[in-house]
Amino acid sequence: MGTELTRRELIAWLGSGVLTWPAAAAAGSMPRLAASWQVSDGRYQVGWLRPDPAQHRWHVQAAVDVPTRAHGIAIGPRGELYAAARRPGDWLLRWASADQPRWAWMPSERTLNGHILLHPNGRWLLSTETDLDTGMGWVSVRATETLQTLQTWPTHGRDPHQLIWDHHRPDHFFVANGGIETRPETGRRKHSLDTMDSSLVCLDLGHGELKGQWRLDDARLSLRHLAWAGDRLGVALQAEHDDDGQRRDAPVLALLEPAGLRAVRFDRPLAGYGGDIIGTSDGFAVGCPRAGGVALYHRDGRPRGWIPWPQACALARDRRDQLWVAGHPLAGTITNTWQTLPLQLDNHWQME
Amino acid sequence: MLRLGAACIGAGAGVISQNSLARVVVPVHTPADLVLGWYRDAAAPRARVFQAQARALVSVLKDNCDGRLSREAVRRQWRETTTAWEHLSAVATGPLITRRSLRQIDFSPTRPALIERAILSQPAGEMGMARVGAPAKGLPALEWLLWARPNVPQTLACAYAREVAMDVQREAEALSAEWSNLADRSPDAWSETEVKAAVEELVNQWIGAVERLRWAQMEKPLRSGTPQALPRQLSGSTAESWQAHWAAIVGLARARNEPPATGAGLVSFELYLRGRGLDDLANRWATVVDTADTRVRAANPKIPSTVMDAAGALAELKRLAEAELAPTLDVRLGFSDADGD
Numbered sequence: 001m002g003t004e005l006t007r008r009e010l011i012a013w014l015g016s017g018v019l020t021w022p023a024a025a026a027a028g029s030m031p032r033l034a035a036s037w038q039v040s041d042g043r044y045q046v047g048w049l050r051p052d053p054a055q056h057r058w059h060v061q062a063a064v065d066v067p068t069r070a071h072g073i074a075i076g077p078r079g080e081l082y083a084a085a086r087r088p089g090d091w092l093l094r095w096a097s098a099d100q101p102r103w104a105w106m107p108s109e110r111t112l113n114g115h116i117l118l119h120p121n122g123r124w125l126l127s128t129e130t131d132l133d134t135g136m137g138w139v140s141v142r143a144t145e146t147l148q149t150l151q152t153w154p155t156h157g158r159d160p161h162q163l164i165w166d167h168h169r170p171d172h173f174f175v176a177n178g179g180i181e182t183r184p185e186t187g188r189r190k191h192s193l194d195t196m197d198s199s200l201v202c203l204d205l206g207h208g209e210l211k212g213q214w215r216l217d218d219a220r221l222s223l224r225h226l227a228w229a230g231d232r233l234g235v236a237l238q239a240e241h242d243d244d245g246q247r248r249d250a251p252v253l254a255l256l257e258p259a260g261l262r263a264v265r266f267d268r269p270l271a272g273y274g275g276d277i278i279g280t281s282d283g284f285a286v287g288c289p290r291a292g293g294v295a296l297y298h299r300d301g302r303p304r305g306w307i308p309w310p311q312a313c314a315l316a317r318d319r320r321d322q323l324w325v326a327g328h329p330l331a332g333t334i335t336n337t338w339q340t341l342p343l344q345l346d347n348h349w350q351m352e
Numbered sequence: 353m354l355r356l357g358a359a360c361i362g363a364g365a366g367v368i369s370q371n372s373l374a375r376v377v378v379p380v381h382t383p384a385d386l387v388l389g390w391y392r393d394a395a396a397p398r399a400r401v402f403q404a405q406a407r408a409l410v411s412v413l414k415d416n417c418d419g420r421l422s423r424e425a426v427r428r429q430w431r432e433t434t435t436a437w438e439h440l441s442a443v444a445t446g447p448l449i450t451r452r453s454l455r456q457i458d459f460s461p462t463r464p465a466l467i468e469r470a471i472l473s474q475p476a477g478e479m480g481m482a483r484v485g486a487p488a489k490g491l492p493a494l495e496w497l498l499w500a501r502p503n504v505p506q507t508l509a510c511a512y513a514r515e516v517a518m519d520v521q522r523e524a525e526a527l528s529a530e531w532s533n534l535a536d537r538s539p540d541a542w543s544e545t546e547v548k549a550a551v552e553e554l555v556n557q558w559i560g561a562v563e564r565l566r567w568a569q570m571e572k573p574l575r576s577g578t579p580q581a582l583p584r585q586l587s588g589s590t591a592e593s594w595q596a597h598w599a600a601i602v603g604l605a606r607a608r609n610e611p612p613a614t615g616a617g618l619v620s621f622e623l624y625l626r627g628r629g630l631d632d633l634a635n636r637w638a639t640v641v642d643t644a645d646t647r648v649r650a651a652n653p654k655i656p657s658t659v660m661d662a663a664g665a666l667a668e669l670k671r672l673a674e675a676e677l678a679p680t681l682d683v684r685l686g687f688s689d690a691d692g693d
Contacts, residue, residue: 067572105576187556
């Protein structure tokens with residue numbers, strides 16, 4: 001495989017900041033990340049993690065128990081945390097460490113799909129949802145203080161997953177419709193994959209108007225996670241082919257370009273699953289837990305490198321443009337990792 | 353094939369007890385024994401019971417609408433029918449999924465406004481009811497008609513209730529027929545791929561049933577301050593509903609009576625484990641199931657602490673199933689299986 005990066009190359013690629021965390025720790029600058037996880041006793045929690053170099057492990061700085069597994073996380077302007085239940089989910093959380101958690105419970109006819117997005121004004125929170133009667137996707141615009149729904153718009157597809165603001169147009173946002181049919185009576189089981197219809201849509205916040213909709217040629221690629229690298233929008237993919245080989249070799253990244261949506265190949269099999277994506281100054285990083293590593297791409301989609309990392313999924317970037325990866329049982333940067341045990345970190349985390 | 357295992361015999365309520373451990377002959381069951389036993393000795397008989405109860409419900413509603421039977425008698429029959437349905441559907445597999453029966457006849461929450469509209473539209477027969485949306489029909493709609501709305505004989509509402517009951521009966525008959533076909537299919541006719549898919553469905557749906565009971569039906573209504581979301585709350589049948597669900601769950605979890613011979617009878621997960629020589633796991637499994645059994649039986653919707661205790665025990669059971677039972681059955685469910693997220 002041509003692109004497995006050496007440590008030296010990785011450090012060069014990741015930037016010229018201080019990369020040895022013991023030094024940073026001495027300066028008291030260990031970063032804090034918002035995340036969700038499962039504790040070894042089975043409880044699910046949402047909270048703040050910080051590396052503890054002295055103990056060689058991650059330290060839970062603050063946490064709150066949540067009733068089911070969480071998924072998407074957002075950090076509010078005053079440091080408060082927002083979290084959504086993993087799909088099919090039925091709770092939303094707003095939590096500032098010093099306060100009691102505030103919960104919003106979904107009505108029986110709706111479920112959350114796991115991702116939320118804060119408006120830059122800090123007053124609105126968007127959540128992706130499924131109408132259980134029709135199976136179709138919706139985005140709800142909620143008040144951050146109360147989590148109550150103010151407005152709701154159709155996503156023009158099934159299984160809406162992550163959303164992201166449009167860099168180019170204020171109050172416009174993209175939603176990845178995963179396109180996979182699920183049903184309330186069978187939870188996360190996938191139905192009718194031969195008719196799955198995944199798409200990327202752009203909606204306007206004010207009226208929910210559909211501004212654009214894009215699909216890949218390969219209908220068995222589910223569009224799920226979104227990130228910007230400069231002016232390029234990247235979409236992490238999940239392959240749903242019946243054939244094992246096709247799934248194993250399937251691309252995990254698509255790019256939205258003026259000509260449309262284009263899936264890009266990597267130079268090694270990635271097991272057809274990109275669980276998280278982040279944009280860096282040089283391109284994209286996609287967490288591939290099934291392939292056991294992070295795939296790095298240039299902005300134009302050319303492979304840039306591969307970081308072997310057991311169960312790598314959640315990705316974050318610090319102010320030095322350093323990549324932070326959560327796998328199992330290790331999480332950290334390229335140069336410093338710490339044990340996550342007894343926690344099993346979930347798919348996404350966010351740098352403070 | 354037979355295996356001498358440390359299975360347990362002689363229990364109070366038909367469950368084989370760990371307190372009287374004895375070495376008994378435990379057959380080695382295959383995955384096919386597990387699913388075919390489930391189809392033949394659990395699902396198909398329960399579908400027949402549900403069919404009979406649904407037919408009785410239509411009959412008593414007819415008598416009630418004609419003014420010959422009290423509403424209380426209809427309510428009793430609704431409870432019997434609903435319990436039979438919950439025994440069948442709590443662990444929803446096979447035709448229950450392919451037919452989308454839960455959506456067809458147990459859509460929750462029911463929508464009173466849509467029921468009122470349906471009453472006025474006077475749908476008749478299968479075609480007429482096909483035009484009525486799921487939120488306005490099925491057992492929850494009947495519950496609303498029987499408890500929340502005066503069900504006066506010889507009215508449009510009563511006629512609609514009869515149509516809803518007949519709609520439930522049609523689904524019950526279709527389910528019974530499909531389950532019978534599955535149960536009657538020769539074991540040799542099942543391919544390895546079909547058996548694997550059926551085991552995956554059974555284990556997933558069993559774990560889903562545990563989680564649904566724990567969270568959607570017990571813990572969430574309490575935590576979210578919405579007691580009206582408790583199952584069958586309108587008819588005051590919440591505890592009965594929990595017990596019916598739990599009976600279906602525990603029936604597949606724990607060994608009862610003597611182990612069946614290979615290829616005959618319902619094979620519980622516990623017996624499957626013991627047949628594989630996994631006595632340590634089987635013993636831990638039995639302990640966790642028994643704890644859940646005690647707590648679910650004690651759960652009282654009016655005493656939240658009992659409900660939370662039951663929910664806690666169910667969470668523990670789910671964890672053990674995901675962490676150790678599923679891998680033993682070669683069913684992938686692990687935490688890192690982030691499929692779809």
